[in-house]
Amino acid sequence: MIEIKNIMKQFQNETAIEYKDMTFETGKSYMLLGASGCGKSTLLNMIAGILTPTKGSIVIDGVETSKQSQRERDKFRIQNIGYIFQDFKLLNDMTVMDNINILRLENVDTSNAVQLLKNLGIEEKKNSKIKHLSGGQKQRVAIVRALVKKPDIILADEPTGNLNFAIGEQVIKELVEISQGKTLIAVTHDERLAKYFDEVIDMNEMTDGRRDLYGEEVK
Numbered sequence: 001m002i003e004i005k006n007i008m009k010q011f012q013n014e015t016a017i018e019y020k021d022m023t024f025e026t027g028k029s030y031m032l033l034g035a036s037g038c039g040k041s042t043l044l045n046m047i048a049g050i051l052t053p054t055k056g057s058i059v060i061d062g063v064e065t066s067k068q069s070q071r072e073r074d075k076f077r078i079q080n081i082g083y084i085f086q087d088f089k090l091l092n093d094m095t096v097m098d099n100i101n102i103l104r105l106e107n108v109d110t111s112n113a114v115q116l117l118k119n120l121g122i123e124e125k126k127n128s129k130i131k132h133l134s135g136g137q138k139q140r141v142a143i144v145r146a147l148v149k150k151p152d153i154i155l156a157d158e159p160t161g162n163l164n165f166a167i168g169e170q171v172i173k174e175l176v177e178i179s180q181g182k183t184l185i186a187v188t189h190d191e192r193l194a195k196y197f198d199e200v201i202d203m204n205e206m207t208d209g210r211r212d213l214y215g216e217e218v219k
């Protein structure tokens, strides 16, 4: 279970986002939607321990991760969290397999990578360099890289943003299937995908953005 308690995140440019309390239960899938800039990626980054909240706490299975050291949070993320980043974070000059096998440096067992690539229909690209792939193919590699460690928590930031609806729908079905018994939190703007999730959370209602430096409303 992931608990979000009294969280506020302030950035150096003075953008500040307050989050209402939320609980994400183990075994459930959640779809997050909301306007650009309302704080969806920031929430995922705080759950993943990449960003720390300015105020409040994040508690994962009873452990207040927001109080841990960065090193402890990194270790927890590597072992337990599969994060599909909005911008993929793949290494462009390396092949698909190398991008996945690099996780072995962190002691991740990558033996089911080919099966996952097959499930997502990109097995034939396994020896291609990332820079030679289309946006949708990169997206699917990012998904395989996040899932290969069989994580307990899956964070997916617009995992279908670069896919057409049919493939995107397939990917969401696959993600939900793989997430059985785990926690899946996925950001997507496509309301047609809502039916595949246990819960849909409108982040516009869960966040309160204050003004940034330029005086623009954050949300």
Ligand SMILES: Nc1ncnc2c1ncn2[C@@H]1O[C@H](COP(=O)(O)OP(=O)(O)OP(=O)(O)O)[C@@H](O)[C@H]1O
Residues within 6 Å of the ligand: 011, 012, 013, 015, 017, 034, 035, 036, 037, 038, 039, 040, 041, 042, 043, 086, 212, 218
């Ligand atoms: N590293 C950062 N430094 C400064 N401001 C940031 C940083 N990351 C996010 N922000 C600001 O925080 C707010 C929320 O950003 P976030 O990326 O969480 O939005 P989002 O809901 O994911 O939007 P989108 O749908 O466009 O991806 C924005 O105003 C953004 O400019």
Ligand SMILES: [Mg+2]
Residues within 6 Å of the ligand: 040, 041, 042, 086, 157
């Ligand atoms: Mg985002």
